[in-house]
Amino acid sequence: MQANEVQGIAASPGIAIAKAYVMQEKTFEVTRKQDISAEQEMMRLREAIQQSRAELEQIFHNALEEFGEDQAGIFEGHLFVLQDPEWLRSIEEKIAEESVNAEFALDQVTKELIQLFRSMKNAYMRERSIDIQDVSRRVMGHLLGASGQVDSPLEEPVIVIAHDLTPSDTAGLDVKYVVGIAADIGGRTSHSAIMARSMGIPAVVGLQNITGRINGQTMVIIDGMDGKVIVNPSPEQLAYYEEKRDIYRDKQEGLTKLINEPTIMADGRRVELAANIGTPDDLEGAIRNGAEGIGLFRSEFLYMNRESMPDEEEQFQAYRKVAEGMDGKPVIIRTLDIGGDKELPYLQLPKEQNPFLGYRAIRLCLDRQEMFKTQLRAILRASRYGLVKIMYPMIAALEEFRQANQILAEAKEELSRENIAFHPDIEVGIMIEIPAAALAADALAKEADFFSIGTNDLIQYTMACDRMNERISYLYQPFHPAVLRLIRMVIDAAHRKGKWVGMCGEMAADKMAVPILMGLGLDEISMGASSILPARQLIRQLNYGQMKELADKALELESSEQIRQLIQEKVAVIRRTDG
Numbered sequence: 001m002q003a004n005e006v007q008g009i010a011a012s013p014g015i016a017i018a019k020a021y022v023m024q025e026k027t028f029e030v031t032r033k034q035d036i037s038a039e040q041e042m043m044r045l046r047e048a049i050q051q052s053r054a055e056l057e058q059i060f061h062n063a064l065e066e067f068g069e070d071q072a073g074i075f076e077g078h079l080f081v082l083q084d085p086e087w088l089r090s091i092e093e094k095i096a097e098e099s100v101n102a103e104f105a106l107d108q109v110t111k112e113l114i115q116l117f118r119s120m121k122n123a124y125m126r127e128r129s130i131d132i133q134d135v136s137r138r139v140m141g142h143l144l145g146a147s148g149q150v151d152s153p154l155e156e157p158v159i160v161i162a163h164d165l166t167p168s169d170t171a172g173l174d175v176k177y178v179v180g181i182a183a184d185i186g187g188r189t190s191h192s193a194i195m196a197r198s199m200g201i202p203a204v205v206g207l208q209n210i211t212g213r214i215n216g217q218t219m220v221i222i223d224g225m226d227g228k229v230i231v232n233p234s235p236e237q238l239a240y241y242e243e244k245r246d247i248y249r250d251k252q253e254g255l256t257k258l259i260n261e262p263t264i265m266a267d268g269r270r271v272e273l274a275a276n277i278g279t280p281d282d283l284e285g286a287i288r289n290g291a292e293g294i295g296l297f298r299s300e301f302l303y304m305n306r307e308s309m310p311d312e313e314e315q316f317q318a319y320r321k322v323a324e325g326m327d328g329k330p331v332i333i334r335t336l337d338i339g340g341d342k343e344l345p346y347l348q349l350p351k352e353q354n355p356f357l358g359y360r361a362i363r364l365c366l367d368r369q370e371m372f373k374t375q376l377r378a379i380l381r382a383s384r385y386g387l388v389k390i391m392y393p394m395i396a397a398l399e400e401f402r403q404a405n406q407i408l409a410e411a412k413e414e415l416s417r418e419n420i421a422f423h424p425d426i427e428v429g430i431m432i433e434i435p436a437a438a439l440a441a442d443a444l445a446k447e448a449d450f451f452s453i454g455t456n457d458l459i460q461y462t463m464a465c466d467r468m469n470e471r472i473s474y475l476y477q478p479f480h481p482a483v484l485r486l487i488r489m490v491i492d493a494a495h496r497k498g499k500w501v502g503m504c505g506e507m508a509a510d511k512m513a514v515p516i517l518m519g520l521g522l523d524e525i526s527m528g529a530s531s532i533l534p535a536r537q538l539i540r541q542l543n544y545g546q547m548k549e550l551a552d553k554a555l556e557l558e559s560s561e562q563i564r565q566l567i568q569e570k571v572a573v574i575r576r577t578d579g
């Protein structure tokens with residue numbers, strides 16, 4: 001790392017090279033006045049809130065038209081904060097009880113609230129403190145009669161450098177001139193990061209003190225892939241990053257053309273290319289990258305980083321948001337997969353000798369049936385709003401699948417009794433990630449609607465190799481003949497019963513594996529959003545007939561190494577001649 005390079009968190013990919021534009025943070029001078037009329041101060045406060053509300057409603061509508069729901073949603077959130085009766089009550093109480101002016105009361109109450117949010121465990125909640133600050137600054141601006149905008153209008157392409165780019169700051173910028181963003185604070189889920197990604201602008205956040213290192217007009221490079229900012233680049237650095245930018249752009253242009261294209265192999269076989277997500281916030285990336293569905297919604301993320309279990313309503317809202325967002329495309333919600341490496345302190349699970357072989361996922365859900373039923377009810381309720389499917393993790397034996405379905409049937413009965421609508425024929429599938437399930441897939445295929453192969457666990461259990469242990473990672477072999485044979489068994493067993501099979505483990509996103517997986521006949525593959533377009537590009541170049549031959553040949557070989565070599569040779573030739 002050179003002296004003029006600053007490392008931060010990569011928040012939005014791409015390379016930007018332009019002059020810096022340092023956003024001045026507006027600071028308000030708040031003084032405590034005591035000789036006031038409480039009644040008058042409360043009126044001033046309410047007026048300022050009213051003005052802020054009108055302003056925010058306008059920004060919300062503009063954002064909706066210009067950028068769409070995601071960004072507009074941020075301002076909707078601001079309106080919620082602004083209309084929070086608790087917040088208003090606390091400020092008014094302070095004015096009345098301490099006989100202080102509205103500005104001072106607002107400042108004090110907001111500081112306390114921000115402190116509270118910043119101390120929360122959940123990163124998402126911590127970052128919401130920025131919303132509270134943003135809203136309070138807006139109200140303060142009206143109280144003090146100062147305008148919210150201090151910056152001069154932009155007239156040329158710039159990289160915006162800010163301590164913390166709030167949504168209101170962004171709304172005040174002429175985005176057509178913003179080619180990059182760098183911020184002192186923030187993480188991948190901060191608003192500046194979300195906004196940058198949805199605007200397709202390279203961004204690096206969490207840079208600590210980039211504002212202190214840059215003056216207006218300084219030349220800056222943003223590397224949104226590696227999370228770096230280069231201040232006053234040398235001619236060599238400039239040349240290096242110009243080339244990197246051009247390569248990235250060319251690649252992106254080729255890929256963006258594929259966003260709305262189907263995933264069809266060169267000889268016409270169609271597969272479904274879906275996204276893996278952890279929370280509804282990941283939806284935007286999935287859609288932007290042309291996902292044809294959600295192949296794995298890891299629902300346990302809704303349960304993590306918090307003090308207690310999400311209730312049915314909260315879960316329902318999250319599932320519904322994803323179902324609606326995907327607009328009729330399939331959404332596979334995997335039921336709670338906790339245990340192993342994923343802990344939930346509030347469940348107080350017993351310490352175990354072998355957590356990966358222990359009390360986890362479906363095993364735990366079948367034991368704690370009320371918790372499981374709550375989740376199933378939430379999923380069922382969301383099934384009215386899109387094409388929702390249920391998938392159980394870590395099924396080892398047929399009885400587990402039947403028991404889970406029994407609880408599902410009870411959940412359906414309960415909802416029917418309560419006159420709550422749901423999709424009665426919701427598809428129910430099994431994650432195949434335990435070798436026993438793969439070997440007995442023919443029996444499971446009779447009763448399941450679909451399979452999705454979870455190679456992350458399937459490989460670890462097949463090879464008896466902890467997926468997290470670096471020391472034995474040489475044994476974690478996706479191309480081991482045993483793993484490939486299991487995958488083939490699962491696909492064939494499902495197809496014999498007329499069921500479809502997907503894959504949602506990391507292997508699905510591996511460029512080396514995709515040709516062989518296509519040849520083995522997978523119907524669906526699901527991966528992190530950023531891998532979707534490169535995978536679509538690759539699949540469209542592959543010929544199903546040829547990939548079938550490749551898979552047959554690979555399965556006759558005796559080691560990972562031989563199989564890898566075969567794929568490398570064949571696929572290079574096939575892509576060169578056909579693509």
Ligand SMILES: C=C(OP(=O)(O)O)C(=O)O
Nearest residue numbers: 433454455456457504505
């Ligand atoms: C997708 C999988 O599930 P997870 O990574 O969440 O265990 C898998 O095991 O392949």
Ligand SMILES: [Mg+2]
Nearest residue numbers: 433454456457
């Ligand atoms: Mg798994």
